[in-house]
Amino acid sequence: MINAEPVGPAESLPIEVDDDVVRVRQLVRSAAVATRLSLVDQTKIVTAASELARNTLIHGGGGRVEVQSVTNGTRRGIRLSFTDEGPGIADVDRAFTDGFTTAGGLGLGLSGARRLMDELDLWTKVGEGTVVTAVKWER
């Protein structure tokens, strides 16, 4: 479990079409700027958000993202939660493997996002959907 208390209201966006992925990037960027993440960390969280939003769209058949400012008592951060009600992931270990893809991509989405974020949790159930929750903390 990720230890992160919400600070202020969350913002949420649907991920149903290609252009929604662009909107998710823009929302996450403004949250990263507001939390005063460094430029490199802003770039990392926006890139991770882009990968995870594309997963929600392509593998999950669409869903939502929730962007929440959080704190662990000492540091501020941003929590991203991507939720879909798609087919779920049958083999989680393989889904986290670099280069493993079921959609003809590079297979870097989930594994790459985990490297770019500080924490990443995945809940999935075949036939029910997938929730990916990830946090980037300020340095």
Add this chain to the structure above:
Amino acid sequence: MDRVPVLKIGDMLLVSIQVDLSDRLASQLQEDLADRIVATGAHGVIIDITGLDIVDSFVGRMLATIATVSRVLDAETVVVGMRPAVAITLVELGLALKGIRTALDVDRGIALLRDLRAPVDGAPAGDDEAEQAPAGVS
């Protein structure tokens, strides 16, 4: 708005990406560039990504595909203007962009393309100059 413009300068094509690329727009650019390389006979492609604040795996793959396709069509691709934070993030994401030539800015990209072309062509640098040569010989 719907397309990233592709400019022809001499025997090179220049693309400066100034918008937040959706996957559809990126795929469209990939196709447009291949068409323009064939239509113009360009030998070099410069892709300026100064305006991109992120390069994710989809755009990274697009850049790699453009480089490979252009090479098959007798053109070299140079990606210029990558921001430092983007470079750091790309490597951490797991994309090394092997096979993609890069330069720091458009000027250096043009110089790199000229260097790549020079040893192959030898004396005649282009058709235009070859046609002008007889005038001086007489």
